[in-house]
Amino acid sequence: MTVGVPGSEVVLETSRLLxxxxxxxxxxxxxxxxxxxxxxxxxxxRIDADGHPTIAELEESIRTNxxxxxxxxxxxxxxxxxxIGYCGLVDSGRGAAGEPELAFELLRRVWCxxxxxxxxxxxxEWARSSGYDRLWATVWDWNTASRRVLAKVGFTETxxxxxxxxxxxxxxxxxxx
Numbered sequence: 001m002t003v004g005v006p007g008s009e010v011v012l013e014t015s016r017l018l019x020x021x022x023x024x025x026x027x028x029x030x031x032x033x034x035x036x037x038x039x040x041x042x043x044x045x046r047i048d049a050d051g052h053p054t055i056a057e058l059e060e061s062i063r064t065n066x067x068x069x070x071x072x073x074x075x076x077x078x079x080x081x082x083x084i085g086y087c088g089l090v091d092s093g094r095g096a097a098g099e100p101e102l103a104f105e106l107l108r109r110v111w112c113x114x115x116x117x118x119x120x121x122x123x124x125e126w127a128r129s130s131g132y133d134r135l136w137a138t139v140w141d142w143n144t145a146s147r148r149v150l151a152k153v154g155f156t157e158t159x160x161x162x163x164x165x166x167x168x169x170x171x172x173x174x175x176x177x
Contacts, residue, residue: 010073012122017115019073019087019122026074027058029083029107036108040142042167072103075119077110084110087119089127094172095136100127102137102175104149116149124153128177135177141169 012019022030034053037046047053053061072088085106092101102123104116127135137155139146155173162170 010126012073012126014118014122016078017118017122018076018078019119020076022062022074024059024062026083027055027062029074030058031055032107033085033105040140040167075106075115084115087116087123089123089135092136092138094138099134099136100132102135102155104146111145116146117152120149120153124175124177132177135175137173137175138170139173140167141171147171
């Protein structure tokens with residue numbers, strides 16, 4: 001894995017992937033991620049009855065450097081040059097101060113090909129080289145695929161949980177770097 005020049009925008013590279021800031025034209029990929037989300041995901045993270053967020057709203061969020069474009073890097077396959085999801089670090093406010101959360105989401109058509117694991121390992125290496133000691137990740141108890149990815153990259157489930165009778169239980173995992 002290689003990392004971009006310090007002080008520049010973050011670009012991570014693996015054998016198959018580039019992780020880099022989002023481009024405005026890729027709002028369509030973000031919209032597709034929103035439309036594919038499991039119905040158990042809370043409504044504020046799915047397309048609402050009025051069709052929000054729209055592609056135009058997602059484009060604006062990229063333009064104004066909101067979370068999608070700075071904390072969560074686009075995952076681009078080097079061979080086909082297509083964006084397939086995101087991976088990165090966010091300050092969710094759920095972990096201890098100075099301990100961000102690893103987050104990833106990929107389009108369904110690329111599931112089970114090792115991309116989430118590969119991207120997560122690149123982000124973990126970047127986090128370690130940036131001076132972080134520990135990272136968090138949260139995952140729904142019913143999301144077995146993401147739980148497997150987190151286990152593969154060294155996260156362990158803690159005793160902490162947030163139970164939601166409608167959407168399921170959120171499990172808290174952590175990893176020392």
